[in-house]
Amino acid sequence: MSTLTCPDPLPSPAEDCERLHKAFEGWGTDEGSIISVLAHRPAAHRRQIRRVYAEIYGVDLLKPLDKELTRDFEVASSRSRAVLLWAVDSAERDAVLANEVVRKWSPENRVLIEIAVVRTAEELLAARRAYQNRFKRCLEEDVAGSTHGDFRKLLVPLVSTFRYEGAEVNTSLAKTEAKLLNQKIKDNDYSHEDVIRILTTRSKMQLLATFDDYNNAFGNPINKDLKSDPTNQFLLALRAIVRCITCPQRYLEKVMRLSISKMGTDEGALTRIITTRAEVDMQQIKEEYFKRNSVRLEQAVKKDTTRDYEDFLLALVGQVDS
Amino acid sequence: MSTLTCPDPLPSPAEDCERLHKAFEGWGTDEGSIISVLAHRPAAHRRQIRRVYAEIYGVDLLKPLDKELTRDFEVASSRSRAVLLWAVDSAERDAVLANEVVRKWSPENRVLIEIAVVRTAEELLAARRAYQNRFKRCLEEDVAGSTHGDFRKLLVPLVSTFRYEGAEVNTSLAKTEAKLLNQKIKDNDYSHEDVIRILTTRSKMQLLATFDDYNNAFGNPINKDLKSDPTNQFLLALRAIVRCITCPQRYLEKVMRLSISKMGTDEGALTRIITTRAEVDMQQIKEEYFKRNSVRLEQAVKKDTTRDYEDFLLALVGQVDS
Numbered sequence: 111m112s113t114l115t116c117p118d119p120l121p122s123p124a125e126d127c128e129r130l131h132k133a134f135e136g137w138g139t140d141e142g143s144i145i146s147v148l149a150h151r152p153a154a155h156r157r158q159i160r161r162v163y164a165e166i167y168g169v170d171l172l173k174p175l176d177k178e179l180t181r182d183f184e185v186a187s188s189r190s191r192a193v194l195l196w197a198v199d200s201a202e203r204d205a206v207l208a209n210e211v212v213r214k215w216s217p218e219n220r221v222l223i224e225i226a227v228v229r230t231a232e233e234l235l236a237a238r239r240a241y242q243n244r245f246k247r248c249l250e251e252d253v254a255g256s257t258h259g260d261f262r263k264l265l266v267p268l269v270s271t272f273r274y275e276g277a278e279v280n281t282s283l284a285k286t287e288a289k290l291l292n293q294k295i296k297d298n299d300y301s302h303e304d305v306i307r308i309l310t311t312r313s314k315m316q317l318l319a320t321f322d323d324y325n326n327a328f329g330n331p332i333n334k335d336l337k338s339d340p341t342n343q344f345l346l347a348l349r350a351i352v353r354c355i356t357c358p359q360r361y362l363e364k365v366m367r368l369s370i371s372k373m374g375t376d377e378g379a380l381t382r383i384i385t386t387r388a389e390v391d392m393q394q395i396k397e398e399y400f401k402r403n404s405v406r407l408e409q410a411v412k413k414d415t416t417r418d419y420e421d422f423l424l425a426l427v428g429q430v431d432s
Numbered sequence: 433m434s435t436l437t438c439p440d441p442l443p444s445p446a447e448d449c450e451r452l453h454k455a456f457e458g459w460g461t462d463e464g465s466i467i468s469v470l471a472h473r474p475a476a477h478r479r480q481i482r483r484v485y486a487e488i489y490g491v492d493l494l495k496p497l498d499k500e501l502t503r504d505f506e507v508a509s510s511r512s513r514a515v516l517l518w519a520v521d522s523a524e525r526d527a528v529l530a531n532e533v534v535r536k537w538s539p540e541n542r543v544l545i546e547i548a549v550v551r552t553a554e555e556l557l558a559a560r561r562a563y564q565n566r567f568k569r570c571l572e573e574d575v576a577g578s579t580h581g582d583f584r585k586l587l588v589p590l591v592s593t594f595r596y597e598g599a600e601v602n603t604s605l606a607k608t609e610a611k612l613l614n615q616k617i618k619d620n621d622y623s624h625e626d627v628i629r630i631l632t633t634r635s636k637m638q639l640l641a642t643f644d645d646y647n648n649a650f651g652n653p654i655n656k657d658l659k660s661d662p663t664n665q666f667l668l669a670l671r672a673i674v675r676c677i678t679c680p681q682r683y684l685e686k687v688m689r690l691s692i693s694k695m696g697t698d699e700g701a702l703t704r705i706i707t708t709r710a711e712v713d714m715q716q717i718k719e720e721y722f723k724r725n726s727v728r729l730e731q732a733v734k735k736d737t738t739r740d741y742e743d744f745l746l747a748l749v750g751q752v753d754s
Contacts, residue, residue, distance in 0.1 A: 235594070250594070255629075262629075
């Protein structure tokens with residue numbers, strides 16, 4: 111469920127464009143107006159605003175949104191990066207985030223997993239299309255070009271898959287593959303091609319059945335058995351995949367929690383989760399967050415951020431009750 | 433260019449349905465009418481016929497088209513398989529062909545390569561969608577499940593890729609990767625992950641530049657260097673990929689030629705190429721065929737096939753001139 115709050119009825123895109131244009135004029139930018147327009151409009155309406163803005167003023171809205179910026183979201187301030195990520199379509203947003211990763215990938219980075227597994231098959235495909243439109247290459251070639259070894263073997267098929275999303279489950283296959291996964295885990299053969307094949311090609315429903323069978327047959331959730339070496343980044347990646355399939359909101363809550371609890375908030379991660387999930391399942395993530403931390407997510411965000419950046423994120427996740 | 437000949441104007445789909453329905457009635461099926469309708473209608477019109485037929489007669493057109501058949505194209509006679517493949521959309525046709533392969537894959541089988549590489553990125557994606565609709569699994573999991581070893585390493589990414597199709601070429605990358613390919617070929621390390629990565633993720637334009645650089649730098653076309661062991665099926669698969677990228681029509685001409693020259697025509701391959709390419713580039717394939725064999729393709733098809741099957745294929749590739 112979305113945490114976005116929007117006026118009803120919505121102003122027309124042209125009215126919104128006019129307000130935005132006024133906010134950009136003069137000496138300083140009127141941040142309040144930008145936030146009160148963009149952070150309170152649903153995706154389809156924002157798309158129209160961007161289109162209409164270009165028609166009326168002859169310039170991509172992204173440009174005045176961050177004047178110092180040359181469409182390189184990475185070097186933007188946290189406020190600008192948040193606003194820019196929010197201003198583009200979800201598919202383009204994922205494309206930009208994925209591109210940030212491939213340009214500085216490291217084994218600790220789990221953003222590709224988040225994008226490839228949390229998203230639906232159609233959403234991942236839309237992100238791949240947007241990636242091509244924007245970067246003139248395909249996502250899988252950039253992932254292949256920036257990763258190596260076992261991670262490449264895992265991540266390339268993970269971002270290339272177009273999973274089946276129907277409800278059909280092959281129960282005998284689930285049993286066989288639960289056994290196969292257990293065997294490879296017992297042998298510490300985590301990057302075996304069968305492990306990768308199962309995790310990257312089977313439907314999520316099928317995998318849920320497989321993980322259930324794993325638990326029933328071997329007395330442990332698969333993710334517990336993948337904990338044997340907590341410093342092994344490949345194992346951590348496999349566990350992230352399993353969690354993104356079994357409990358995406360709990361996984362995303364954890365990413366939020368870690369980004370906030372870090373010395374010096376990880377604003378990149380905080381912005382990513384809020385901009386990508388505000389209109390999808392931020393309500394559930396907030397509930398998970400409260401359950402786990404006994405603090406409301408809005409409070410935590412408020413405590414860890416400042417000024418326009420704070421205002422913008424809080425507008426997206428829902429204001430703190432007074 | 434298509435070899436299909438269609439009346440102008442086209443009859444309405446409802447008229448065509450009525451003619452087909454009449455052709456199915458009575459003691460024998462009126463093959464002539466079926467051919468004169470279906471084999472002379474473009475894809476969009478055939479799609480409408482199938483839709484309208486289901487509306488009027490409450491049954492999928494595929495059913496009366498082959499009464500003995502329970503939608504298992506493989507056990508159909510050559511005539512029925514040809515008509516059925518032709519009656520469905522190109523994406524569903526590719527899905528059916530790919531599924532035939534994964535159910536009885538062998539290293540000699542190059543049909544997955546043909547489908548994955550000759551098709552455009554959007555066509556391959558449409559085939560993957562159609563595969564899911566029809567078989568309730570994704571293509572890549574079935575390819576992974578039915579292949580193994582080096583072939584699995586090659587074919588899974590090959591069918592999963594969504595290649596970039598813009599004109600941009602990175603010339604320095606082409607040089608680097610030409611060198612890399614040459615090195616791996618010299619080391620007989622044909623299934624090296626870089627070879628597979630390059631062939632399965634780079635755009636076709638990029639690969640054409642890479643193959644050109646290869647030729648310039650090492651004095652041989654890459655496919656000549658891949659000929660070192662003519663019994664190695666993996667090498668033959670790599671060569672098929674290169675040919676499907678560099679000269680798809682010549683590649684398809686060869687498949688036609690071999691299917692015809694076999695003792696006992698390979699009707700499966702003949703039907704596949706004709707039904708998949710009649711509306712795409714059959715004209716060019718025919719020209720390649722004539723250049724190579726000094727016999728017109730229609731003559732060769734006529735000589736090697738009989739009765740309704742012959743009539744149907746000839747209607748698709750264009751009649752023999754009298």
